[in-house]
Amino acid sequence: MNEKVTLTTASGAPVSDNQNSRSAGVRGPLLLDDFHLVEKLAHFNREVIPERRVHAKGSGAHGTLTITADITQYTSARLFEAVGRQTPLFLRFSTVGGERGSADTERDPRGFAVKFYTEEGNWDIVGNNTPVFFIRDPLKFPDFIHTQKRDPWTNLKSPQMMWDFWSHSPEALHQITVLFSDRGIPDGYRFMHGFGSHTFSLINAEGIRSWVKFHFKSLQGIKNLVPAEAARLAGVDPDYAQRDLFSAIDRGDYPRWRMCIQVMSEAQASARAENPFDVTKTWSQKEFPLIEVGVLELNRNPKNYFAEVEQAAFAPSNLVPGIGLSPDRMLQGRVFAYADAHRYRIGTNHQQLPVNAPRCPYQNYQRDGAMRFDGNGGSAPNYEPNSYSDSPKQAAQYAEPASALSGSAARYDHRADGDYFSHAGALFRLMSIEQQALLIDNIVGAMKPVTREVQLRQLAYFIKADLAYGTGIAAGLGIDPCEVA
Template structure:
C-alpha cells in the first residue's frame, strides 16, 4: 500500500534567527490515492494552463490579425508544444515494450525458518505488488510475438521497503558474467550501420560463446514465442541469499508458475500474429483484467545450503545453469494475484522502475556475477531514464516513509522543513536514526583480486539434458527456427555453431544442418 500521510505546511514563515535546536527532519509529499493516480477533472471544471490560468481556446494560435504571423507571446501555444516535445522519456535499453498490472502477494505459510523478510512471515497478510511483462530486445513498437526472452518483473511494496525481482520467462541466461552483458545486447540489437535486425551478428556472438547454448535450447523452444502472459512462467534466474533471524543463510532461486498449458507457436505463426495483431499479449492481459479474470502465479523457491555448492558438478551461482529439482525440490511459498489494470500506462507502467538492487532485510546478494553487476546497472539505468529522484514517483514510492539526507536534483517531489541534512549532527538529535546493525555477520569472502572465469563451466551437459527431454515435434520446431536464422549467416559462423550443437547432441546438429540446407536452397531458387 502506498503511504498517503499528509504533512502540514510550514506556518512559521521566514525566521532570520531560528532556534539553535532543530526539529527532526520531516518530508512533505503529495497526497495520492493508493492506486497512484491523480484526481480526474469533474464535469464543468475549467481547462487551465500549467500555472492554473484559464484557457479559452485550444484550437487557434494567437496571431497579428486573422491571417498574420503567430506571436512569441502566445505562451499557451509554446507550453502546449514544449510539453508535447517532452512527453516521452528515454526508452529502456532492454525491456522497452511492456505491459503490467497490480495485485497482491499472499504467502501460504511463514518462511521464518529461511528468511526474516517481513512480507514472507504472515499467511494472513497481503502485500501489494506490481508485475511488468516485457520483451527484451525489441523496441516499444515491436511485436509481442517476436522470438525474444520475456521479462517478468515483480515489485513487492513491503512494510520494510520495496523489493524487486527482475526475472525472465526463461530459467537461465545467455552469459554468466555482467561484464559481457553490453556485448550480448549489442549483438542482438539492430546493426549500428543499417539499424536493421541482423541474425549474423547474433549468431556470431552465440557461436563464440558456448555458455549461451543452454539458453538457446530454451529461447528456440516452444517457450520462445508468447501470445498470452497468463500462460507464461516467470523465473528469478539469479541466485539470492535468504537469511533468517538466527543468521542462518541459504541460497534461493525463484519460480513464478502460471499453472496453465503454454500455447505452441512456431516461427511462421509468430510472424503471422506479428502482422495480424502485434500487441496480442498486451491486449489479452488487459482484456482478461477488464472482464474480471485475475492472473495467478504460484511463487515457489528452490533452497540450497551454501555448503552443498562444492559437491555439485556445476556452479550454483552460474546463471546459465539449472538446479536439479530432484535434489532441490520446489517449495511453495505463496500466490501472486494480478487483478487491477493500470489507470494510466505512462505513469504506472512506463515509469515503473525495477532494480535487483532493491532489497529488504532478510534477503541478500549472492556472489552471482550477473546479479552483482545488475545491482548497479539497473539502478543507474533508472537514474538516467527517469532522473535521480525516480523512487519518488508514485508508482515507485515505497509503502513506508523514506528518511535520508539526499536532497534536490531533477524532479524532486519531497523537501524537508529542517536545515539539517547531514550526519552526525547535534542540532537535530542526530536524526534520522540509523538502523541497528544486523545481529549476525555477513558472508565471508577471501582471495586475491582477479579477473577470471568460474572454475566449473560445463557448457554442454545441461543443454544436452534439455534437448533430450523435448518431443520430436518441438525438436523439429527448434531446428526450423534456428536453421532459418543460421541460413542468413556466413559459412564460418554456421560451422562454429554447428560444432557446438554437435557437442550438445549430434541429432540436434543434424536437424539444424538439414534446415539450413533447405532454406539456402529456397534462397537460391
Template sequence: MADKPTLTTSAGNPIADNQNSLTAGERGPILMQDYQLLEKLAHQNRERIPERVVHAKGWGAHGTFTVTNDITKYTKAAIFSEVGKQTEMLSRFSTVAGESGAADAERDVRGFSMKFYTEEGNWDMVGNNTPVFFIRDPYKFPDFIHTQKRHPKTNLRSNTAQWDYWSQSPEALHQVMILMSDRGIPRGPQFMNGYGSHTYSFINADDERFWVKLHFKTQQGHDFFTNEESREEIGRTRETFQEALYGAIEDGNFPKWTLKIQVMPEEDAVKTPYNPFDLTKVWPHGDYPLIEVGEVELNRNAENYFQEIENAAYSPSNIVPGIGFSPDKVLQSRIFSYADAHRYRLGTHYEALPVNAPKCPVHHYHKDGAMRFFQNMPNPDAYYEPNSFGGPVEDPSRAEPPLKISGDADRYNHREGNDDYGQPRALYDLFDDDQKARLHASFAGSMAGVPSEIIERALGHLAQISPALADGIRGELDN
C-alpha cells in the same frame, strides 16, 4: 449533464480559448506572448522519455501477493511473515531485444519483473521467463546486447551478429536452447513462468543464510505460438501481449502464478559439482526441490500506462531485511546498472515517483538534482550525517551476516572448467520428437543469412550437446 472542470495551464491559470492561437489579426503572425500555445507545444515536445536500452516494449498490471506456506525458517522478510498475508505489487513483462514499437509475438526472451510494496521497503524481483541467461560474466553483457540490436550500417537486426557471438560463447547455449524451443514465443504474459534466474540470499531471524532460486509458475498453463503462427499473428497486430493481459484483467480472468523457491543451505555452495552462482546453470530439482511460498494475482490494469508502467523502475538493488544477494557476478553488476539506467531515463529521484515510491516511511540524505519535488527531511538542519539535529541514523541490528564464501580478487576465466553442454543436453533429451523438430526449425530459421563458417562453428558446439541436434538443424538448413 454535470458541470465540467475549467481547463487550466499547468500553473492553474484558467484557459479561455483552447482552439485558436493568439495572432496579430486574422491573417497576422502568432504572438510570442501566447504562453498557452508555447506551454502546450513545449510539453508535447517532452512527452517522450528515453526508452529502456533493453526491455523497451512492456506490459504490466497491479496485483496482490498472498502467502500460502510458512517459510519463516528461511527468511525474516516481513512479506512472508504469516500465512494469508497480502502485499500490494506491480508487475511488468517485456521483450528484451525489440524497441518500444516492436511486435509482441517475436521470438525473444521475456522480462518478468515484480515490485512488492512491503512495510520494510520495496522488494523488486527483476527476472526473465527463463531460469538461465546468455552470460555468466557481466563484462560480456554490452557485447551480447549489441548483437541483439540493429547493425550500425544497415540499421537491421543481424542473425550473423547473434550467431557470431553465440558460436564463440558456449555458455550461452543453455539459454539459446530455451529461446529456440516452444517457450520462445508465449501467447501472452500469463502463459509463461517467471524466474529470479540469479541466486539470492534468504536470511532468517537467527541470521542463518540460505541460497535461493525463485520460480513463478503460471497457473494458466504454457501456451505458445509456432514460427508460422507468430508470423501470422504479427500480421494481425503488434500488440499481442498487451491485448492478452489487459483484456484478461478487464474480463475478470485474473492471471495467477504460484511462487516456489529452491533452498540451498549456505554450506552447500562449496559442495555442488556446478557453481550455484552461475547464471547459465539451473539447480537440479531432485537435489533442491521446489517449495511453495505463495500466489501472485494480477487484478487491476493501470489507469495511465505511461505513469504506472512506463515510469515503473525495477532494480535488483531494491531488497528488504531477510532478502539479500549472492556472489553471482551478473547479479552484482545489475545491482548498479539497473538503478543507474533509471536515473538516466527518469531522473535523479525516480524512486519518488508515485509508482516507484515505497509505502513505508523513507528517510535519506540525498539532495537536490532533477525532480527534487518531495520533502523527506522536515528538519532543515539535518541535511548531512552524522548530525546533532535528530536526523535519521543507521541501525547496526539490520546488518546481514558475513558471507562465508570468499576468494582472492582477480579476473577469472569464466569459460575454463565449465561444462556448457550437459544442462542443454539434459533439456534437449526432455523434448519429444515434435518438440525437437520445431526446435531444429527455429535454430535453422535464426541462422538465415549467416556466413557458413559461423554456422559450422555453431553446429560444432551444438553437436557437443547432441549429434542429433546438430544433424536436425543441418537437415533444416539443407531444405
C-alpha cells in the same frame, strides 16, 4: 448538474481559448507571447522519455502476493511472516530486444519484473520467463545486447551478429535451446512461467543464510505460439500480448502464478562441484525441490500507461531485510546497471514517482536533483551523523551476516570450467520428438542467413550438447557433420 471544470495551464492559470493561437491579425504570424501555445508545444516535445535500452516494449498490472506456506525458517522478511498475509505488487512484462513499437510475438525472452510494496520497503525481482541467461559475466552484457539490436551499418536486425557472438560464447547454448524451443514465443503473458533466474539469498532471524532461486508457475498453464501464427499476429495485432493481458483483467479473469523457491544451504553450495551462482545453469529440482511460498495474482489494470508502466523502475538493488544477493556475477553487475539506467532514463528522483515510491514511511539524506517533488526534506538536516534525535539513524540490527570471501583480485576466466553443453543437452533430451523437431527447425531457419564459418563453429556446440541435436541442425543447413571441427 456537476459544476463546470475550468481548463488551466500547468501553473494553474485559467485558459480562455484552447482552440486558437494568438496572432498579429487574422492572417498574421503567431506571437511568441502566447505562453499557452509555447507551454503545450514544449511539453509535447518532452512527453517521451528515452525508451529502455532493453525491455522497451512492456505491459504491466497491479496485484497481490498472498502467502500460503510458512518459510520463516529461511527468512525474516516480514512479508513472509504469516500465512494469509497479502503484499501489494506491480508486475511488468516485456520483450527484451525490440523497440517500443515492436511486435509482442517476436521470438525473444520475456521480462518478468515484480515490485513488492512491503512494509519494510520495496523489494524487486527483475527476472525473465526463462530460468537461465545467455552470458555469465556482466562485462559482456553491452556486447551481447548490441548483437540483439540493430546493425550500425544497415540499421537492420542481423542474424549474423547474433550467431557470430553466440558462436564465440558457448555458455549461451542453454538459453539458445530454451529460446528456439516451443516456449520461445509465449501465447501472451498469462500463459508463461516467471523466474528470478539469478541465485539470491534468504536470511532468517538467527542470521543463517540460504541460497535461493525464485519461480513463478503459471496457474493458467503454458501456451505457446507456432512461428507462423506469431508472424501473422505481428502483422494484424502487434500488441497482442498487451491486449490479452489488459482484457483478461478488465473482465475479471485475473491471472495467477504459484510462487515457489528452491533452497540450497551455504554448506551445500561450498561442496558443490558445479557453480551454483552460474546463471547459465539451473538447479536440479530433484535435488533441490520446489517449495511453495504463495500465490501472485494480477487484478487491477493501470489507469495510465505512461505513469505506471513506462515510468516503472525495477532494480535488484531494491532489497528488504531477510532477502539478499549472491556472488552471481551477472546479478552483481545488474545491481549497478539497472538503478543507473533509471537515473539516466527517468531522473535521479525516479524512486519518488508514485509507481516506484515505497508504501511504507521512508526517510534519508538524499536531497535536490531534477523533479524533486516531496518537500526535499524540508528544514531537516541533510547530513549524517548529526546531533538531532529526531533525524534518521542507522540500525545495526538489520545488518546481514558476514560473507566469507577469498582469493586474489584478478580477472578470472569465467569460461574455465568448460561445461557449456550438459544442461542444453539434458533439456533437449527432455523434449518430446515433436518439440525436438520444432526446436531444430527454428534454429535452422534462424541460422540460414549466417556465414558458413559461424555455422560450423556453432554446430560444434550443438553436437557436443547432443549428437541428434547437432546432426539434425547440420542436416537442415545442408552441412555434413564431418565438416564440423
